[in-house]
Each structure stands twice: as structure tokens, then as C-alpha cells.
Amino acid sequence: MPNFQILSSEQHSSTYVDESRLPTTFSNFHLVNVEIKEAVQASSEFPLFFSKVANQQRWTISALCGFAPKENVFETQGTWLARFTPLSLRTLPFTLNFEKDPEAPQTVLDIDSPAVSTTKGEALFLSSGRPTAYLDNKQKLLKERVTAMQQTAALLNDIAALNLIQPTDLIIEYSDNTQQRVGGLAMLNEQRLQNLTSEELSSLHKTGVLSVLFNILGSIFQINRTIHLHNTKFPSRFINNVKFETSKQ
Amino acid sequence: MNNSTNTSSKQLIVIVGGGTAGWLTAAIVAAKHKIAKGQCGLDITLVESSDIPTVGVGEGTWPTMRNTLKDIGLSEKEVFRKCSAAFKQGGKFVNWVNGDGDFYYHPFTVPLGYGRVEMAPYIDNVSEFANSTNFQQHVCEQNMAPRTLNEEEYSSAQSNYAYHLDAGAFADMLKTFCKEELGVTHKVATVEQVATSSKQCIESITLDDNSILEADLFVDCSGFRSMLLGEALGEPVVSANDTLFNNSALALHVPYNGDFEIKPYTQATAQEAGWIWDIGLSSRRGVGHVYSTDFTTDERAEELLRRYVGDDKGELTPRVIRFDSGYKKQIWKGNCIGVGLSAGFVEPLEATALMLIEISARYIAEQMPTPASAMPIISQRFNKQMQYRWQRIIDFLKLHYIFNQRSEPYWLANRDAASIPDSLKEDLEIWKYRGPQIADFSAAIELFPAASYQYVLYGMGFSPDFSLQSHFYTQRDLANKVIQQNQLITQQKLSSLPNHRNYIEQWLAS
Numbered sequence A: 001m002p003n004f005q006i007l008s009s010e011q012h013s014s015t016y017v018d019e020s021r022l023p024t025t026f027s028n029f030h031l032v033n034v035e036i037k038e039a040v041q042a043s044s045e046f047p048l049f050f051s052k053v054a055n056q057q058r059w060t061i062s063a064l065c066g067f068a069p070k071e072n073v074f075e076t077q078g079t080w081l082a083r084f085t086p087l088s089l090r091t092l093p094f095t096l097n098f099e100k101d102p103e104a105p106q107t108v109l110d111i112d113s114p115a116v117s118t119t120k121g122e123a124l125f126l127s128s129g130r131p132t133a134y135l136d137n138k139q140k141l142l143k144e145r146v147t148a149m150q151q152t153a154a155l156l157n158d159i160a161a162l163n164l165i166q167p168t169d170l171i172i173e174y175s176d177n178t179q180q181r182v183g184g185l186a187m188l189n190e191q192r193l194q195n196l197t198s199e200e201l202s203s204l205h206k207t208g209v210l211s212v213l214f215n216i217l218g219s220i221f222q223i224n225r226t227i228h229l230h231n232t233k234f235p236s237r238f239i240n241n242v243k244f245e246t247s248k249q
Numbered sequence B: 001m002n003n004s005t006n007t008s009s010k011q012l013i014v015i016v017g018g019g020t021a022g023w024l025t026a027a028i029v030a031a032k033h034k035i036a037k038g039q040c041g042l043d044i045t046l047v048e049s050s051d052i053p054t055v056g057v058g059e060g061t062w063p064t065m066r067n068t069l070k071d072i073g074l075s076e077k078e079v080f081r082k083c084s085a086a087f088k089q090g091g092k093f094v095n096w097v098n099g100d101g102d103f104y105y106h107p108f109t110v111p112l113g114y115g116r117v118e119m120a121p122y123i124d125n126v127s128e129f130a131n132s133t134n135f136q137q138h139v140c141e142q143n144m145a146p147r148t149l150n151e152e153e154y155s156s157a158q159s160n161y162a163y164h165l166d167a168g169a170f171a172d173m174l175k176t177f178c179k180e181e182l183g184v185t186h187k188v189a190t191v192e193q194v195a196t197s198s199k200q201c202i203e204s205i206t207l208d209d210n211s212i213l214e215a216d217l218f219v220d221c222s223g224f225r226s227m228l229l230g231e232a233l234g235e236p237v238v239s240a241n242d243t244l245f246n247n248s249a250l251a252l253h254v255p256y257n258g259d260f261e262i263k264p265y266t267q268a269t270a271q272e273a274g275w276i277w278d279i280g281l282s283s284r285r286g287v288g289h290v291y292s293t294d295f296t297t298d299e300r301a302e303e304l305l306r307r308y309v310g311d312d313k314g315e316l317t318p319r320v321i322r323f324d325s326g327y328k329k330q331i332w333k334g335n336c337i338g339v340g341l342s343a344g345f346v347e348p349l350e351a352t353a354l355m356l357i358e359i360s361a362r363y364i365a366e367q368m369p370t371p372a373s374a375m376p377i378i379s380q381r382f383n384k385q386m387q388y389r390w391q392r393i394i395d396f397l398k399l400h401y402i403f404n405q406r407s408e409p410y411w412l413a414n415r416d417a418a419s420i421p422d423s424l425k426e427d428l429e430i431w432k433y434r435g436p437q438i439a440d441f442s443a444a445i446e447l448f449p450a451a452s453y454q455y456v457l458y459g460m461g462f463s464p465d466f467s468l469q470s471h472f473y474t475q476r477d478l479a480n481k482v483i484q485q486n487q488l489i490t491q492q493k494l495s496s497l498p499n500h501r502n503y504i505e506q507w508l509a510s
């Protein structure tokens, strides 16, 4: 479990972040949030799905990086195997807390992250209490992520309104002939996409989403990569195949 | 020739004055000739009085200072440490149009597409010129540094920059470096007498320790007094007081309070009868009011200055400096050349003074040593160049004053055609229908590029009537692309460049 502390120059003047250990932090996420503006790049690495944000009705895009919680198969022995790293990971071990003031979120630091150290890595504050360039950059990334998340939420809302999102279960078939059903994900409804009216299509085109949707559609084939990496990392739970089943709601 | 103790065949340069002009000249010449190695035909002695203070202001530079410091052999980090330096990426002019909070920038980076497409005709609101064609204004408004920590010192690859420097510390640093590294001889003494031959050249100077110095070249860096060129050789000043009205300055050192930002630009805020400079160093701000006593009083000027810095309690004590605007026509006369305030002065609106010192010192470095027979030729050539430069500077400074819409008598008087030099009137006649273009500034000795005129003119809302030549302006697609590209570059800079103050602190700690 992350252990968040509100970031402050007093408390964290001798706290460091060792970026080389960040991939170890990534290994906790089997679903990694991807923003709309990252989706095209992310689709060249990960299979992209939709999922509901915890406790909320909002949709988000998730890269499937593993088949069980706390299993990210794109990380192995501290090395990150993907060439593209989404904002949600790049901002680690920091995140923003909106609870106190939605307008001015607080930066919080996961002090239990393996990347956080008292001896090694990038300093967060200068002796004057001002942020280092490292922290400055992280804060810019956090801000960038907030803007990107708002954009994602708005655009996915439009997509959902067009009934383009359909809940889908993954059925994982292991080599020992056992099966496991994973719920909570959704995919694009390809048929619906083909049948959009020209007005609907042109409105999607105008916001630049149409090409993103086709990339997300195509990204499904990256599942073979996830399977391959899974089998390398967890050979004892070798996966033969993953099937998609549209769940009947 | 030479003084009695110097028996070698080397030529001797004697510099009188140990202000920024004296030491910067000594450093530039000594570094160029590697005088410390003792193998060149040149020696430098600098004489400075311990009783006569330096002017102690002059903290904004031009980007030329980067190469100057590098050529002298100084580490940029050391300069920042010793002179509490900060980066300057341009000038911000506030309240120069209406006085209602309006502002425009004169950034140091040229507009995107410069030399490829004339952008102004395609920009609907031309006062947005700098904004639409250049990222630097945005970087300045966000108080960002011109480069990242990954870049080398002196690197201006990302963003062209100059410096803000503590004037006193700068002269001290140059002095130490000149003496310890560059082989400049230092003599602390006051010049009491100057002997000339018929006011055509300097025979010798007599110091207060009764020693007498002769030299092949005397460099007059004695400040406003101009003891050699002005007093001894009688070279008169060509006055520019009728064009540039300001004649006084009040200068303050303002400490930072609490958590503060260091502005990476010089701010010039127009006042009733002058303007206030605001220069951010890493240790403090240098703030001063330049004004005209023909239009306001010292008391009122001080009141406005205190109001500007928020010094209601009157805790800070400003220093008063009086000056005339103008320059000497023969800056190099006989064997004497004036450098710095002794050569001329105009208000520091575009921080031109140190840059002129750099140019003058470089010219000396390139020409010396020289046979006496050639000196009249090289001096004449220099005088011609410098006259042109002074006139261009005066024109360019005046340009800042003539498109205001303010109603105070000072600003009205500044718009009066009688105060505008003919050379500037001629330029404006042409720019009225096509704006300043690169070809207008092709001379090798030109100081301000067309870009500078464009930033200032358009920034003030001067909108040429492009219709007469509208058939030339067929590059709208390209122009739109440039504007889009500029937006992208701006975004990229904003997300990658670090905060200015943080950069300096972290850089100096490493």
C-alpha cells in the first residue's frame, strides 16, 4: 500500500528519489492509466482497454500490463521493458491530492515507494527550500497529467454516449487447462463504430478522437506481447490463450 | 617613447579609471594578446584613484557579454557566484503605451521565420507580434531560466540571453582576474595633471605620487568627468538632450523578502516623467528611476520610486546621478581613446553602455600595437563607426517614446516632431507602409537588428499600412505555419525549462 505524505520542503529536505528504482514501483500496477493524448503511442506497446475509475462513473483508458493485481509483466528484475511510459507512471512516486482544495491540489509523495531514499538519487529541495529542477519537472508532469485526465474524461464521455464502449470479460486459459475470468474491462464496440452516422463520425473526427479509436482497436493484438511477457516472468502459470467475451449486461 | 621604467620595445597602453569600463577594457585587450605570457608587443597599466568612486550602476548587459566573458577566460559559474548574476532574456516595457498596465517585450531571440517570411503583415493585431512569433515572452512571464541543468555553461542553444550583474562586484572580479591571470599592471593613484601637445595628443600624465606616465595609447575611462579626452584634449560633446529628455537617475538596492522569484528580464516601467528600471540579481534587485528634471522634481521622482518598490517607510536611500545625453564625435583623438562614460552616455533604456565598452575594447585589441603613422587612420575609422552607432542608438531609444498615448506633458513633449531626429523620421516614413525589414539594417556595424525595431514598433501598436504592397504578401500559409510552430515550441520550452531562481541555486550548488 502506498503511504502518502504531503510534500513539503521542511519535511523532505533530505529525501531523495532514485529514478532507477522507479520500474520496481511500476511493478505494482497491472492496469496502467493512459490518457487520450498518449493513446496512439501507448497502442504500439500495450493492449488498451477501458475501465471505470474506482468509485466513479468515469471511464478511463487502461493499458493491460498483467493478468492479476500487482503483476506488471512489463517490469522484470527492476527493468522496464516498454519504450513508452505513460504519465501515470512517469509522475511516480508523486501524485496529486485534490481532497483539500480541488483548485489547488497538493503534491503528495509515496514514502514507501522503493524509489524513495534518504541517501541516494535526486534531491527534491534546494537549501533555500525551493524545488530542484527534478521536482520542478515532476510537478510539471503532474500538472500535465491533470490537464490530460480532464481531456480524457470529457472525450470518453462523448464516446460512451455514442454507445461505443462495451464491457468485456477476459478469459485466460492456462496451460494446465484451468481458466480464469477477469471482469471490469471494456472494449470498443467495433460494429457500432462501423455504423456511426456521418455526423457522428465527423464530430469524432473534429475532436481528433477518431484516429485514436482506431489505434485503440488495433492495440488489442498487443495482448500477445503481454502474454509472452507473462509467460517469461511467471513460467509456472503459463498462459496458452486469452479470449474476449462481451459480457451481457 | 614609453615611460622611464619601460625600456623594452613594447607598446604601452595606459588606462585611466578603474570602473567597469577600465577593467573590462583591460581584460578584453589583455586576454586577446595573452599579455600574461609576456610574448606580445604590448603592456597594459591601469591607473585608478582610490578617492574617486565609480558610478556603481550599470547592471544590465547585452547577449554580446557572453562571448566577451568567455573570451576573457572567465568561468560563467564564477561570474554568477561573484557577481550575484542572473539571466536576462530581454526587456519588458510596461505602461509605455497608455499607462494602464499595457506591456510589450523586446526579447533577445529573433522572431521565428526571421529571414524567411515577413510576419507582421499576417498578424491581425500587430501588437501581438512578439507573442505570435517568439516563445521568449512566455518563458519570461513564467520566470524561467534560458537552459536546463544538462546544458553546458555559456550555452544559449535554447534561448538567447544576457546578464544582470552586480556592478561593483563585476568590476572587482575583473580587477582580480586582470591582475592575477591577465598580466595587467595596476597602479592606485590619482591623475593630477595631463600634458598635451597642442590639445592634439597626450604627452604624459602626472600622478599624485609625482610619477609621470607616458604611453602609446591612453584609454580614458575616467567616467563622466572625461579627464583626458574631454578636459585635456577639449573634445566637445554632441548633445542629444533635445531628443532624450532624461537627465537624472535615482538608484536603489532592494533586498528580496520571503519567497521570491528572480525575473529573467529587465523591466522598464514608464512613469509620469521618466521610467523605472528593475533588474533582478540573485542577491537583490537593482531598481532606479530615470527622469527629466524639466518635467518633474527629484522629490516626486523619489516618491514614485518608493511607491514602485513598496518602500512606504522610507527605509532605502536612493543615490542621485545627474547626466547629459550625448557622445563625443572624436572618441579616439590622437593617442587617446575614450571608453565608457567618458566617451558618451545615453539613458540605460536598452543597456547599451557596457556593449559599447565591449566594442571599443575589442577594436583596441584588434588594432594595437600599431605604428604611430597608422594611428590617425585607425582612429578616424573608429570615430566614423562610433558616430553612426551613437546616432542609431539615439534613434532607437527615441523610438520607444514616440508612439505613446499618454497625456502627461513629458510624454506629449516626447511626441513633438521637433524632438525626433531626421534620420529616424526618414526611417519611419518608409516603415509606415512596410515596417522595418532586414535589408534596412545590413551594415556590418549595425547594433540593433530589424527584429529589435519590429518588437518595439509593433509592441507599441505601430501598424504599417501594408496595403500599398499587398501583392508582396502571398505567404499567408507559411505565416500561419510559423505561428503554429511557435505555439508548439513555446509549449515545449514551458514544459522543459526550469524555474530561473531554482536553476541558478542548483547550478551554483553543483
Ligand SMILES: Cc1cc2nc3c(=O)[nH]c(=O)nc-3n(C[C@H](O)[C@H](O)[C@H](O)COP(=O)(O)OP(=O)(O)OC[C@H]3O[C@@H](n4cnc5c(N)ncnc54)[C@H](O)[C@@H]3O)c2cc1C
Pocket: B016, B017, B018, B019, B020, B021, B022, B047, B048, B049, B050, B051, B052, B053, B054, B055, B056, B057, B058, B059, B060, B061, B189, B190, B191, B192, B221, B222, B223, B224, B225, B227, B249, B251, B288, B321, B323, B339, B340, B341, B342, B348, B351, B352, B353, B354, B355
Ligand atoms: C543610472 C545609470 C544606469 C545605467 N544602467 C546601465 C545598464 O543597465 N547597462 C549598461 O550597460 N550600462 C548602464 N549604465 C552605464 C554604466 O554604468 C557605465 O557605462 C559603466 O559603469 C562604465 O562606467 P565607467 O567605468 O566609464 O565610469 P566610472 O564607473 O565612473 O569609473 C570611473 C573611474 O575613473 C577613476 N577616475 C576618475 N578620475 C580619476 C583620476 N583623476 N585619476 C585616477 N582615476 C580616476 C575612478 O576612480 C573610477 O575608477 C548606467 C549608467 C547610469 C548612470
